Amino acid sequence: xxxxxxxxxxxxxxxxxxxxxxxxxxxxxxxxxxxxxxxxxxxxxxxxxxxxxxxxxxxxxxxxxxxxxxxxxxxxxxxxxxxxxxxxxxxxxxxxxxxxxxxxxxxxxxxxxxxxxxxxxxxxxxxxxxxxxxxxxxxxxxxxxxxxxxxxxxxxxxxxxxxxxxxxxxxxxxxxxxxxxxxxxxxxxxxxxxxxxxxxxxxxxxxxxxxxxxxxxxxxxxxxxxxxxxxxxxxxxxxxxxxxxxxxxxxxxxxxxxxxxxxxxxxxxxxxxxxxxxxxxxxxxxxxxxxxxxxxxxxxxxxxxxxxxxxxxxxxxxxxxxxxxxxxxxxx
Numbered sequence: 001x002x003x004x005x006x007x008x009x010x011x012x013x014x015x016x017x018x019x020x021x022x023x024x025x026x027x028x029x030x031x032x033x034x035x036x037x038x039x040x041x042x043x044x045x046x047x048x049x050x051x052x053x054x055x056x057x058x059x060x061x062x063x064x065x066x067x068x069x070x071x072x073x074x075x076x077x078x079x080x081x082x083x084x085x086x087x088x089x090x091x092x093x094x095x096x097x098x099x100x101x102x103x104x105x106x107x108x109x110x111x112x113x114x115x116x117x118x119x120x121x122x123x124x125x126x127x128x129x130x131x132x133x134x135x136x137x138x139x140x141x142x143x144x145x146x147x148x149x150x151x152x153x154x155x156x157x158x159x160x161x162x163x164x165x166x167x168x169x170x171x172x173x174x175x176x177x178x179x180x181x182x183x184x185x186x187x188x189x190x191x192x193x194x195x196x197x198x199x200x201x202x203x204x205x206x207x208x209x210x211x212x213x214x215x216x217x218x219x220x221x222x223x224x225x226x227x228x229x230x231x232x233x234x235x236x237x238x239x240x241x242x243x244x245x246x247x248x249x250x251x252x253x254x255x256x257x258x259x260x261x262x263x264x265x266x267x268x269x270x271x272x273x274x275x276x277x278x279x280x281x282x283x284x285x286x287x288x289x290x291x292x293x294x295x296x297x298x299x300x301x302x303x304x305x306x307x308x309x310x311x312x313x314x315x316x317x318x319x320x321x322x323x324x325x326x327x328x329x330x331x332x
Contacts, residue, residue, distance in 0.1 A: 022048035023303045023313040026290050029327040030301060031072055031090065032281075033060040034318030040074060040088070041318050042095050045303065048315045052095040057086040061110055062154075062281075063323035066118040071098070072325060073121050073136060075109040083107040083127050089136055092327055101139040106132060111155035111197075113164070115179070122164050122179065124155045131155055131164060131177055145182050147175045159201035167197040167208055174208055174219060190226055191215050196250075198239040205263075207248060209236030216250060218266075229266045230259065240282045240291075242306065249306075251279035251293055258282070258293055260309055270309040274302065281324040294321035 023045050030043045038058050042051040057076025065072050070092050078084030085107050091098040103109060107127035114121050120133050120142070129152055133143040150170030157164045157179070164177040172192045176185040192212035199206045199221075206219040207229065214233040219226050230236075230250065237253040247269065250259045258279050260269040278296035284306065285291075291304040294317065301324060303313045 021300075021314060021316055022046060023315070026285075026303060026312070027329040028285070029329075030292055030315065030317075031063060031065070031092070031325050031327065032294060032301060032317040032321045033063050033074055033323040034299075035059055035061065035079075035320040035322050037318055038076075038079075039318050040072075040090060041321075043301070043315045043317065045315060048313075050316065053318065054090065054095070054097050056088040056097075057100065058082065058084055060088065061322050062112045063325050064112040064114050064121065065092070065325040065327065066114055067116075068118055069327055071118065071136060073112060073114075073123075074323070075112050075123060077108055077110050077126075084109060087121075087123065087134065087136075089139075099139055101134060101136070103132065103134075103141060106130065106141070106144075110153050111166070113155050113157040115157065115161040116159075117161075122155050122157055124152050124166055126151060126153050131166060133179065143179075143182050145177050145179070146184060147177070148184060149173055149175055149187060153195055154197045156197050156199040156206070158199055158203040160203075163199075163203055165197060165199050165206050167194040169193050169195055169211070174206055176221075188219055188224060188226065190217055190219065196236050196239045198241060200241065200245050200263075207239045209233065209239060209250070211235055214255075216261075230261050230268065233259075237280050238282050240284060242284050243286055243288045247306070249282050249284065249291055249293075251282050253278055253280055253296070258291075258304070260306075272304065272309065272311060274298075281322045283324050283326050285326050286328065290326075292324050292326060294324050296320050296322065 059079040061077040072090040074088040076084040076086045087101040106125040111124040149168035152166040173187040191210035196209035216230040234255040235253040259271040281294040
């Protein structure tokens with residue numbers, strides 16, 4: 001009997017994940033891209049239950065959700081030497097693949113952002129050194145805007161949908177694009193290998209992470225000045241603002257941490273560590289209360305209470321999860 005009790009206690013100690021793989025007081029659904037199996041998973045947060053697993057194109061990386069919550073678009077970046085050239089469109093209410101958009105000659109789609117109106121998405125095509133505007137319902141490229149830079153990987157769009165910024169990993173620049181005229185406006189030099197990028201809703205600040213220096217910098221879009229906001233990262237993978245744009249969440253993929261920084265003062269508010277778990281994609285709920293961060297090496301998504309900066313649970317995902325979006329619960 002004592003041996004049996006010991007085994008039970010050992011099993012409990014070794015499997016804490018099974019105890020907290022649900023978050024009952026945070027209703028809603030996550031959709032997560034899983035790179036290795038080329039799938040997207042719908043997960044009920046409250047129960048931790050997988051609702052659906054859908055096929056995507058090869059190597060799905062980023063995912064964005066329309067403002068009305070009905071359509072999600074995934075960039076199929078490709079795997080290994082085979083560049084992707086498709087977007088996978090999901091019908092969220094039915095949890096089905098609505099269509100696959102073939103981008104034709106354009107290769108390595110990656111960064112994504114919806115424009116106001118839920119008709120167009122901006123998508124970087126890294127190998128083609130451009131940003132495309134794609135009409136999602138028609139499945140058609142309606143505008144091509146050249147960045148003229150190498151490795152335009154991620155894209156951020158201002159709230160009015162008029163301006164986009166790309167992080168150009170190979171050129172060590174960020175590029176400003178006028179989405180109304182379809183023109184490249186300027187290139188600004190930033191610390192080397194800029195990947196993660198985001199822009200404040202009013203367009204006044206562009207935050208960018210440098211893989212080469214482990215630094216997160218801020219571009220003042222009015223003056224052109226680039227200043228340091230945070231240092232000591234090993235791979236500042238993504239940048240996400242809370243809805244009030246007051247707090248910045250910064251997953252450090254190989255540094256195994258998520259850092260919280262006050263946007264205005266640039267003071268670090270706290271950090272959470274995830275040893276050997278690889279935090280990558282991040283999204284914050286519209287009420288600013290909850291953050292969801294994919295842990296690439298653990299096939300799960302950690303659930304974080306933003307005001308207290310504490311882990312409150314996690315839910316399982318597919319292998320090598322990356323992009324993640326939050327779908328509000330449906331009113332009954």
